[in-house]
Every structure is written in structure tokens, then in C-alpha cells.
Amino acid sequence: MTAPALELVDLVMHFGAVRAVDGVSLTIQPGQVMALVGESGSGKSTVGRCVVRLLEPTAGTVRVAGPDITHLSRRRLRAHREDVSIVFQDPAGSLDPRMVVGDIVGEPLRLGGVSRRDRDERVRAELGRVGLRAEVARRFPHELSGGQRQRVSIARALISSPTLLVADEPTSALDVSVQAAVLNLLADLQRDLGFACLFITHDLSAVEYLADEIAVMYLGQLVEQGSRERVFAQPAHPYTQALLAAAPVADPSRQRARTRVLLGDDLPSALDPPSGCRFHTRCPLAFDRCLAEVPEPVDLGDGTAACHLVQPDGTGPDLRTTPTTARTERHA
Amino acid sequence: MTTTTTVPDRGRLLRRLRRNPLAVVSFVVLTLAVLVAVLSPWLAPYAPEATDFGRTFTPPGTPGHPLGTDDLGRDVLSRIMLGMRASLTVGVLAVATALVIGVPLGLAAGYFRACDAVISRLADLMLAFPFLILAVGLAAIRGASLANAAVAIGIAQIPGIIRVVRSDTLRLKSLDFVAASVVDGAGDLWILRRHVLPNATSVVLVQATVAIPAAILGEAVLSFLGLGIQPPDPSLGTMLATAQQFAARAPWSAILPGLAIMLLALAFNVFGDSLRDALDPKGSTR
Amino acid sequence: MSVLTVRDLSVVFRTETGPLSVVDKVDLSLDAGEIVGVVGESGCGKSVTAMSLTGLLPSSANVTGSAVLDGTELIGAPESVLRRVRGREVAYIFQEPMSSLNPVLTVGRQIGEVLRVHEGLKRRDARARAVELLALVGIPSPAHRVDNYPHQLSGGMRQRVMIAMAVACGPKVLVADEPTTALDVTVQAGILDVLRDLRERLGTSVLVITHDLGVIADIADRVLVMYAGRIVERAGVHDLFAAPRHHYTAGLLAASPVPGEHAGTHRLREIPGLVPVLVTQPDACTFAERCAAAEDDCRVQEPRLDPPGGSGHGAACWHPVRQRRGAAS
Numbered sequence: 001m002t003a004p005a006l007e008l009v010d011l012v013m014h015f016g017a018v019r020a021v022d023g024v025s026l027t028i029q030p031g032q033v034m035a036l037v038g039e040s041g042s043g044k045s046t047v048g049r050c051v052v053r054l055l056e057p058t059a060g061t062v063r064v065a066g067p068d069i070t071h072l073s074r075r076r077l078r079a080h081r082e083d084v085s086i087v088f089q090d091p092a093g094s095l096d097p098r099m100v101v102g103d104i105v106g107e108p109l110r111l112g113g114v115s116r117r118d119r120d121e122r123v124r125a126e127l128g129r130v131g132l133r134a135e136v137a138r139r140f141p142h143e144l145s146g147g148q149r150q151r152v153s154i155a156r157a158l159i160s161s162p163t164l165l166v167a168d169e170p171t172s173a174l175d176v177s178v179q180a181a182v183l184n185l186l187a188d189l190q191r192d193l194g195f196a197c198l199f200i201t202h203d204l205s206a207v208e209y210l211a212d213e214i215a216v217m218y219l220g221q222l223v224e225q226g227s228r229e230r231v232f233a234q235p236a237h238p239y240t241q242a243l244l245a246a247a248p249v250a251d252p253s254r255q256r257a258r259t260r261v262l263l264g265d266d267l268p269s270a271l272d273p274p275s276g277c278r279f280h281t282r283c284p285l286a287f288d289r290c291l292a293e294v295p296e297p298v299d300l301g302d303g304t305a306a307c308h309l310v311q312p313d314g315t316g317p318d319l320r321t322t323p324t325t326a327r328t329e330r331h332a
Numbered sequence: 333m334t335t336t337t338t339v340p341d342r343g344r345l346l347r348r349l350r351r352n353p354l355a356v357v358s359f360v361v362l363t364l365a366v367l368v369a370v371l372s373p374w375l376a377p378y379a380p381e382a383t384d385f386g387r388t389f390t391p392p393g394t395p396g397h398p399l400g401t402d403d404l405g406r407d408v409l410s411r412i413m414l415g416m417r418a419s420l421t422v423g424v425l426a427v428a429t430a431l432v433i434g435v436p437l438g439l440a441a442g443y444f445r446a447c448d449a450v451i452s453r454l455a456d457l458m459l460a461f462p463f464l465i466l467a468v469g470l471a472a473i474r475g476a477s478l479a480n481a482a483v484a485i486g487i488a489q490i491p492g493i494i495r496v497v498r499s500d501t502l503r504l505k506s507l508d509f510v511a512a513s514v515v516d517g518a519g520d521l522w523i524l525r526r527h528v529l530p531n532a533t534s535v536v537l538v539q540a541t542v543a544i545p546a547a548i549l550g551e552a553v554l555s556f557l558g559l560g561i562q563p564p565d566p567s568l569g570t571m572l573a574t575a576q577q578f579a580a581r582a583p584w585s586a587i588l589p590g591l592a593i594m595l596l597a598l599a600f601n602v603f604g605d606s607l608r609d610a611l612d613p614k615g616s617t618r
Numbered sequence: 619m620s621v622l623t624v625r626d627l628s629v630v631f632r633t634e635t636g637p638l639s640v641v642d643k644v645d646l647s648l649d650a651g652e653i654v655g656v657v658g659e660s661g662c663g664k665s666v667t668a669m670s671l672t673g674l675l676p677s678s679a680n681v682t683g684s685a686v687l688d689g690t691e692l693i694g695a696p697e698s699v700l701r702r703v704r705g706r707e708v709a710y711i712f713q714e715p716m717s718s719l720n721p722v723l724t725v726g727r728q729i730g731e732v733l734r735v736h737e738g739l740k741r742r743d744a745r746a747r748a749v750e751l752l753a754l755v756g757i758p759s760p761a762h763r764v765d766n767y768p769h770q771l772s773g774g775m776r777q778r779v780m781i782a783m784a785v786a787c788g789p790k791v792l793v794a795d796e797p798t799t800a801l802d803v804t805v806q807a808g809i810l811d812v813l814r815d816l817r818e819r820l821g822t823s824v825l826v827i828t829h830d831l832g833v834i835a836d837i838a839d840r841v842l843v844m845y846a847g848r849i850v851e852r853a854g855v856h857d858l859f860a861a862p863r864h865h866y867t868a869g870l871l872a873a874s875p876v877p878g879e880h881a882g883t884h885r886l887r888e889i890p891g892l893v894p895v896l897v898t899q900p901d902a903c904t905f906a907e908r909c910a911a912a913e914d915d916c917r918v919q920e921p922r923l924d925p926p927g928g929s930g931h932g933a934a935c936w937h938p939v940r941q942r943r944g945a946a947s
Contacts, residue, residue: 039802052515074519081517094508098530104509107526108516145892156512175659176829180873180886187881202802209875209886228880246803248832250874252855255835260811263804266772347634 003066005030005164005196006051011060013046018270020046022220023060028213030163033190033197035207035228037243038217041267044200047217048166051198052086053077065163082112085157089169091149095141101127102137105156112160126155130185147178151185158189165190168200183209204247208232213303216240219278220270226303234314236298236305239279241319261319277308285309285317348610355606361599369417376410381564389582402571402585403578411566412592418567419548419596422482422560426547427540429486430493435536437490438497439524443505452498455491463488463550464557471559478567481560485550489543496539500532534611541604545597552593568593621790621823622648622671622708627683627693628899629663629670629847640666642847642899643683647929648791651817653824655838655855657831657870661893663847664827668793672708673700688790706736709784711777713796718780719768725752725779726764732786751782754819755812774805781812785822792816795827810837831874835859840929843867846894846904852923853931861942863933865909871943903936911937 006028013021021043028034038044049055051062053069062070065083072080085108088094095104103110105126106119114122124134130151141149150170157165167186171179187210190197199210207214207228214231216224216239224237235241245261263282268274274281280290289308297304300314310316349355368375377396384405392400392408399409441451467484474480504510505528513523548568554560555569563570568589575586629641641663648654656664670681671692685692687707692700712718720728729751730744739747745764752760755778768776777797784792794813798806814837816822826837834841834855841858843851843866851864862868872887891908899920903909906916913936921934 039804049511054511054514074514078517081515084515086512086515088508088512090508094512096509096527096531099526107513107518111513111517111522153512160516176831176870177659177873177889181888183875183881184886184888191881204803205875205877208877209879209881209884232877242804246807248803248806248830248836249877250831250835250859250871252835252859255832260807262808262811264808266775267802344634351634 002030004028004063005032005065006034006198007061007063008047008051009061009063011047011050011062012058013043013050013055014058019220019273020270021050021057022273024217024220024222025060026215026222026225028164028196028198030196031190031194032212033199033210034213034215035199035201035211036215036217037201037204037207039202039267041219041270042217043220043270044217045168048086048168048198048200051164051166052084054086081108082160083162084164084166085160085162086166086168087150087153087157087170090173091146091153092141094153095149097141099140100137101132101139101141101144101152104141104152105137105159108156108160122159123155126159127152129158129189130155131181145178146174147181150174150178150182154182154185154189158193158195161193162195165195165197166200167197169202170199171206172201172203179206186210204243216243219268219273221278222297222304222306223279224303224305225297226300226305230300230302235318236300236310236314236316237279237307238283238285238309238317238319240305245320259320277306284319345610349606352606352610354602355610358599358603358606361595362603365416365596365599366420368413369420372410372413372417376407376413378407378410380406380411380414380566382406389578389585391582392584392588399588400582400584402575402582408571408585408588411571412568412589414566415568415571415589416592416596418478418561418565419551419569419593422478422485422551423544423547423600425479425482426485426489426550427543429483430489430543431536431540433486434490434493435497435529438494439501439528439532441494442498442501443520443524443528448498451494455494458487459491464553467554467559471554476559476562478561478565481551481554482547484554485547488550489547492543493536493539496535497532500535501528504528504531538604538608538611541600541607545600545604548593548596548600619650620647621650622646622685622687622825624667624671624685625683627667627670627681627685629666629675629682630680632678632680637897639896639899640679640847641670642896644844644847644849645923646842646849648823648825650790650823651821653813653817653826653837653839655826655828655834655841656844657828657834657841658844659829659870659893661846662844664844665795667844668710668795668825668827671793672704673697674704674710705732705784705789706787707789708791708793709787709789710793710795711780711784711797713799716768716773716776719776721768724765724767725771725782729764729779729783729786732783736787747786748782751786752779754785754816755779755782756808756815757782772805773801774808777801777809778812781809781816785816785820788820789822791823791825793825793827796829797826798833799828799830806833807836813837831859831870843870846896847899848904848934849923850905850935851933852929857931859943861939863931863938864905864935865911865939866905867933868939868943903934911939913937 004027008024008026011021011024024047036044036047050057057070061068064080067080069077069080102123106123109119109122123137127134127136132148132151171182174182183206201207211228214226214228215222218239224240231240235244242261242263249255268281276292277290277295280286295306295308297306298310298312387401388403388405390397390401394400397407401407437451440447466487470480470484510523510527513527551560552569555567556573561567561570571589572586579586624644624646627641627644631638631640644667658664669675671685681693683693726745726748729748733739733744733747749760749764752763757763757775757778798809813824817824828834838855841853841855842849843864845866851867862871869887869889873889875886889908894904901920902918903916903921906912915936921936923932923934
């Protein structure tokens with residue numbers, strides 16, 4: 001059996017007193033796309049940065065394609081650099097403005113000591129694969145459109161054939177029509193090349209389009225995991241239900257007819273996360289136990305959910321159908 | 333949604349400079365000054381230290397001496413031309429010294445947190461140390477000369493260079509393209525050399541164009557005090573120093589080198605300002 | 619009754635590289651208590667259109683045409699008139715609430731300042747009114763929140779404060795420029811509810827400018843679709859989503875993933891090519907280069923919205939889409 005593309009065990013990342021990531025465990029099998037979903041401030045990007053070891057985790061384990069890379073030095077990490085790549089949100093900031101596209105895409109090969117001739121050839125092939133013409137290699141990033149720049153980022157990330165691609169909000173800075181092209185491209189490349197992908201995003205429609213598995217994060221912890229089919233059809237955790245209910249649908253009749261689930265505006269601070277279940281300050285279904293006791297993940301057969309109300313068979317109340325008193329904020 | 337470009341392309345930079353009349357004028361003045369300075373040994377009508385005691389203190393406009401002569405009958409025009417050469421040499425040497433030492437220190441301070449405290453304190457210390465005492469000390473130990481004046485001025489300019497390079501490095505270090513390189517296994521030197529330094533060149537360039545006129549003024553001060561270029565070699569500062577004794581009798585011998593210093597410094601400063609404006613990505617589009 | 623009527627509004631910017639046409643012959647009408655959505659991708663001119671109404675554009679912009687607010691012509695009006703209109707008659711809220719709030723003043727002071735400047739209220743009255751306004755925009759325990767500083771509030775709360783400031787003087791028109799783009803989805807719905815609520819309670823007309831079709835589907839009564847400076851389609855919100863007529867609108871709708879669709883079985887529609895950068899507006903359809911249905915006539919004559927000034931469903935297209943959405947793809 002091959003090793004999982006990514007295995008996180010109890011990953012913890014604290015920045016001083018800020019508990020950005022607080023015990024996240026997940027596994028991505030080779031060739032699978034796992035979406036990591038959550039609001040801004042949930043810690044999802046921090047998880048991504050730990051996976052590519054831009055950050056050294058406070059505690060826990062990161063295994064990429066087998067070996068434990070959690071605390072490897074920069075020098076020793078180099079042996080594993082071809083296993084994992086990252087694509088960032090802002091295509092303007094992730095390309096060096098002083099370098100031409102060919103040098104940007106070829107840099108990982110150059111770092112690996114590949115000769116100039118082989119490099120040029122592979123850069124040309126990689127640009128072709130992401131739908132860019134070979135002459136783009138001689139352009140500077142500012143001469144390209146946002147969508148073309150994101151293609152360049154993807155080409156660079158894939159040129160060393162990684163086992164795992166971390167895509168951190170790769171479409172969020174792009175226009176709708178360009179987003180479609182980038183999502184299609186990622187889907188095609190993933191199918192053709194078979195890399196595993198940690199797809200970090202807040203855009204649920206993109207998640208449904210691209211992901212096989214979904215992990216939902218709230219305030220540094222996972223609240224639910226499961227297959228795309230199960231999570232979209234039967235979300236178990238109230239937070240997942242609220243997220244799905246809030247995601248806008250481009251259909252006025254459906255959008256206006258559906259029940260609104262208002263969670264209130266205040267995401268609690270990761271400096272001093274709430275006791276018990278971290279979601280209890282915003283959860284319309286919270287009761288005494290949620291304030292006192294941290295919910296353990298319940299095994300649902302297809303994934304897990306960490307909520308006191310969820311039964312092992314996956315049944316539990318659904319926020320979207322449970323009548324609750326409308327409220328916009330709860331006070332501490 | 334707006335995208336911001338961190339570095340404007342070269343074509344746009346030139347276009348922006350060309351549109352600014354002050355930039356064009358200062359650039360022309362600087363080009364002429366550099367040409368005169370470089371060619372002065374051949375352009376100057378007289379040898380700068382050639383005395384003519386029969387024709388001391390001739391006023392400007394005298395045939396053969398368009399800018400007049402000084403107390404020893406030396407041609408003021410020739411001396412200003414060669415003085416500019418000396419001034420520019422000191423300016424460029426001083427700033428080159430400051431860059432050679434300041435840029436690596438600034439990069440290190442901005443990039444390595446461990447170095448930052450040491451280097452930044454060192455820069456503060458240098459700022460607090462009186463520049464003239466440094467120059468006097470250097471002149472005392474190694475003798476007063478053009479090279480030593482340039483070194484003294486250059487050392488005094490190091491903290492300024494460290495500061496701008498450090499802050500730009502801090503900014504660049506946090507950008508995603510640096511992170512992408514780290515993920516691909518790039519080492520610190522690779523990132524500094526290939527990503528940080530090329531992107532920091534524009535602020536270094538601007539800082540240098542502002543530092544050169546400061547160095548020229550510094551040279552004038554040192555030479556005026558006798559700590560820089562030694563007579564009879566011409567320099568704008570020494571010319572001012574000797575001329576002050578005769579300021580009442582021959583005001584032009586003081587005013588003209590003073591004007592030359594002013595013109596050079598002003599042209600550099602104006603050009604530096606225009607360059608900074610043109611490099612500013614948020615600069616107006618008008 | 620139309621509160622705001624815009625006719626033939628065009629904006630040309632003078633830039634380093636010559637003129638740049640950003641808005642071209644835009645017609646727009648906003649009735650009392652109506653929510654009109656303007657949707658388009660970045661650079662389509664939707665924000666510039668809104669800013670041009672009250673003279674908020676830099677001096678490099680040349681604005682022509684007409685915009686009449688309750689009988690007052692705004693385009694070319696003297697600064698003294700525009701200053702009175704801004705805030706009192708037309709108010710704006712923007713994407714980023716943090717940069718629009720002063721970090722060293724309490725939100726009560728900032729709302730109060732608007733009231734003291736525009737309405738001449740006393741300090742104590744202004745504070746009382748500020749509390750009322752915070753309650754109006756759905757901020758819980760407003761009497762307590764009024765003394766908060768901006769950094770003590772979440773992003774959604776700050777946007778509510780911005781709305782409270784915007785409606786402090788009872789404007790006729792509220793322009794909301796990407797009001798929810800910087801916010802999380804769980805917060806977005808609440809902000810849209812506030813806008814809807816203001817319309818109900820105060821009769822404010824709202825112009826919502828956004829790139830997000832989900833926001834449009836949620837809140838707009840009528841929609842204008844902008845592309846490369848022109849309005850290419852105008853429709854009631856249900857008509858627009860059910861039966862888009864312009865190929866650009868249809869393309870945008872097909873580009874966003876639909877619930878239940880996965881890459882394994884579906885493919886998102888891409889719009890090939892790039893948005894053109896226009897020096898002058900051509901006498902042609904500006905979308906023709908990217909349009910699968912374009913024919914020769916599209917490239918030689920500019921299609922106009924038909925009828926030009928009306929409010930019915932219209933598309934600026936010579937060969938409009940015929941099927942309803944979902945009927946065929």
C-alpha cells in the first residue's frame with residue numbers, strides 16, 4: 001500500500017498566544033482532492049503553510065508522501081521539495097516582477113540542478129500543459145492578465161511533478177469567467193497527472209466542483225470531514241450546515257426562498273477561544289453541555305463530525321430546518 | 333478588485349520621467365556636468381594650478397579668462413571645471429563605499445532576524461557619531477586627501493543605506509514569490525541574490541541619487557576646513573575656502589564655485605525626487 | 619417615480635498612454651425604494667459609473683452625459699451643489715470598511731460627526747441618534763456598541779457601522795459598491811438583509827455594485843450587466859437568471875459552478891479571450907471577439923439596448939440568446 005499523500009496528526013500552530021491551529025488531523029490519499037473550508041481566521045491557510053513547511057508547527061506531525069517532515073531543517077527538507085508545491089491566492093504577488101516567466105517556471109528545476117537546455121524544454125512543455133504559448137516564457141508577469149499569471153503559478157508548482165499540491169485560494173482573486181478557466185485547468189491537470197491536492201478555499205461552489213473530500217475548519221479545529229457527496233447532501237455539523245445555507249446561489253427564486261441561518265458577525269478571537277465546543281457562541285442549537293465539554297469527533301462511517309448533537313449514525317438536528325429564534329449576535 | 337504592480341516596467345519609467353520637465357532639466361544638467369568633469373583635463377583652457385601673478389583678480393568677462401582669475405592669477409573657469417571633477421569623484425566614491433558596505437548589511441538586517449538587532453543598533457550608533465570628528469580622525473591618521481574624505485563621507489552615509497534596504501527587504505521577504513522559492517528549496521543566499529536584491533534596486537537607486545549631492549556638500553565642507561583635497565589641487569570646497577579671504581575684493585571667486593556646488597546638488601536632488609515619483613507604482617497617472 | 623435618471627453617461631480617463639474609455643453611453647434609472655444591481659467583472663466600469671454621479675472621480679476623468687437626481691442635474695454641477703448632494707442625498711458604502719473608519723474615534727463619534735456637520739445636531743442629540751442608527755442596522759446592544767472603537771468590531775459589524783453612517787442623513791440613494799466582497803459568507807447574508815430592510819423602512823433606493831451573481835440573485839429587483847464600459851443587458855432579476863439574452867450574461871452564468879456539479883461529470887464554461895482595453899469606443903459590439911455567436915454585422919455596427927430609455931428586458935446584441943437557461947447547453 002502506498003503512503004498517503006498527506007497525513008497530519010494533531011497539528012498545532014500557535015503564534016505566541018494566538019492559537020491559529022489547534023489539533024488538526026487529516027489524511028489525503030494519493031490522487032485525491034481534499035478541500036479545506038472555513039471562514040477567514042479559521043486557520044486554514046496556516047495549515048497549508050505548515051504542510052509546505054513555510055511554518056514549523058508548534059506540535060503534531062506532518063507527513064508528506066510518507067516521511068515525517070515536521071521538524072526537518074531547511075537543508076534536509078530539500079530532499080523532499082519535489083513532493084509538495086504551493087499555489088497562492090494573489091497571482092500578482094506570487095511571481096517575481098523582475099523575472100521573466102521562463103525563469104520563474106524553471107526556478108524549481110534550476111534549484112534542483114537541471115541543465116539550462118533540459119530546463120527550457122520542460123518549461124515549454126509545462127507552459128503548454130497549462131494552456132500558455134511558448135513565447136510567454138520571455139514575458140514579464142506584469143505583461144500578463146490575472147488568469148495567465150495564475151496559470152504561470154500553476155505551471156511552476158507542477159513542473160517538478162509533486163505528489164501533493166497545496167492550492168491556497170487559487171481562484172479567489174480572479175474574475176468569474178477567469179475562475180472557471182482556472183478551475184477547469186486544475187480539474188484537468190489533476191485527472192491527467194494524478195497529484196493529490198489540498199484545496200484551501202472559502203468558495204463552496206468551487207469546492208463542490210473540484211473536491212473529492214471535504215474538511216471544515218472553525219477557529220483552528222476541524223468540525224467535520226467527509227466525502228463531497230455526503231457533506232453536501234447531509235452535513236452533520238451545525239457549522240457546516242450554516243456555511244452551506246449561507247453560500248449564495250445564482251438563482252433568485254432559490255436564493256430568496258431558502259431559510260436564512262444567521263450566525264451573527266463575531267468570529268471569536270483565536271487568542272481566547274470559547275470553552276467547550278468553540279462554535280457554541282454562534283450556534284443556535286447550543287445547550288449547556290456545549291459550553292462545558294469539548295465534543296469528540298463522532299465517526300459517521302463517511303467522515304466525522306465534532307458535535308454533541310450528532311449521533312453515530314449521522315443523524316442529528318439540521319439548522320436549516322430546525323426553527324430557531326432569529327438572532328444576530330450572542331453576547332459573552 | 334484592483335491589482336497593484338510593485339515594479340513599473342522600464343518603458344513606463346522612462347515615459348514618466350520624460351513627462352516631468354524638472355526631471356528632464358536636471359538630467360540634462362547632470363549629463364553636462366559629468367561630461368565637463370570627465371573631459372575637464374582637455375576642455376579646461378588653462379592648467380588649474382598655472383599661476384599668472386601679472387593678472388590676479390581679473391573680473392569675469394576679461395578676454396582669455398571668461399570667469400576671471402583668483403588671487404594667484406589662476407583661471408577660475410578651469411579651476412571650477414576640475415573642481416567639479418574632484419567633487420563628482422568624491423560623491424561617487426563616497427556613495428559607492430556606502431553602498432558596498434550598507435547594502436549587504438541592510439539585506440542581512442531585513443532578512444535575518446538575528447542580525448537585525450545588532451546591525452540596526454550599529455546603524456544608530458553610527459548616526460549618533462559626529463561626522464566631522466570621524467573625518468578629522470581619519471585625516472589625522474591617514475592624512476587629508478580626496479580618497480580619505482570620500483571614505484569618511486561614505487561611512488557617514490552607511491546608516492541611511494542600511495535603513496532603506498532593510499525596510500524594503502522586510503517588505504519583499506513577506507511576499508508570496510519568496511515563499512514559493514522557499515517551498516521549492518531555495519536557500520537564503522539564493523533568495524537574497526535572485527529575488528530580494530533585484531527588487532530592491534529601485535530604492536537603492538533613489539537613495540544613491542540623494543546621497544551623491546550630500547557627499548558633494550560634505551566634500552566641500554571638508555575641503556573648506558582643510559580636511560579634504562589639498563591645495564593646489566582644485567576642488568570647489570578649497571576654492572571657497574581660499575576665496576573667502578578676498579570675498580570683498582573678488583566676490584566672483586567665491587560666488588562662482590558656490591553656485592557650481594549648488595547647481596550640482598540641486599540637479600541631483602531634483603533628479604532623485606523625480607526618479608522616486610516615477611518609480612512609485614501608486615503615482616498619479618496624469 | 620424615478621429618483622435618479624442617468625442618460626448617455628460616458629467617462630474617458632486621460633492617462634500617460636493617451637485616452638482610455640471606461641464608461642460608454644450608460645443609461646440607468648432608479649425608482650424610489652428600488653434595488654438595482656450593476657454586475658460585471660473588474661474593469662467593466664461599474665464603480666466608475668457610480669463614482670462619477672457625484673463628482674468623486676479624479677480630475678483626469680472627463681465625464682459627459684446627464685444624471686438627474688430629483689430634478690437636479692449632477693454632471694457638471696458646481697462643487698458646492700455636489701458637496702450638498704454627497705452624503706445627504708447620495709451616500710456610498712465601499713468594500714473595505716476598516717479603511718473608511720477612523721481608528722482613533724469611537725463609532726458613535728464618527729456617526730455623530732456626520733449628523734453634526736450635515737444636520738447641525740448638538741453633541742448629545744447626535745449621540746442619541748447614532749444609537750438609533752446602530753439599532754437600525756441590526757447592531758445588538760447599540761447603546762453599548764456606540765462607545766466601541768472600530769478595531770473592537772468584527773468586519774461585518776464595521777460594515778454595519780458604515781451603513782449607519784451612510785444613512786444618517788436619510789439619503790435618497792445609497793450606492794453599495796461591493797458591500798460584501800471582503801466579508802465571509804456567513805456574514806454576507808446579514809448585510810444584505812440590512813440593505814433590504816432600509817429599503818422597506820426608509821424607502822431608500824439602493825444601487826448595488828458587485829461582481830457576485832449570488833448577491834444579485836439575493837437582493838436586486840432589476841439588474842444591469844456591464845461589459846467593457848457598456849450596459850449590455852437590462853432585465854428584471856428573475857428574467858435575467860432564467861433567460862439571459864446577451865451572450866456575455868449567459869457566459870457569466872454558465873461560468874460559475876452550480877450545486878450538484880462536479881468536474882468528473884461537468885465542465886464549467888469558459889469565456890475565451892480577454893476584456894478589451896478601449897482607447898475609443900468602436901462602432902461595433904465590444905464582446906464580438908469573445909462571442910461564439912458573433913457574425914459580421916457585430917463587428918461593424920454597435921448594438922444598442924432596445925428600447926434605449928426603457929426598463930423592460932433588453933440586450934445590446936444583434937443575435938441574442940434564444941433558449942431559456944437549462945433548456946440546452
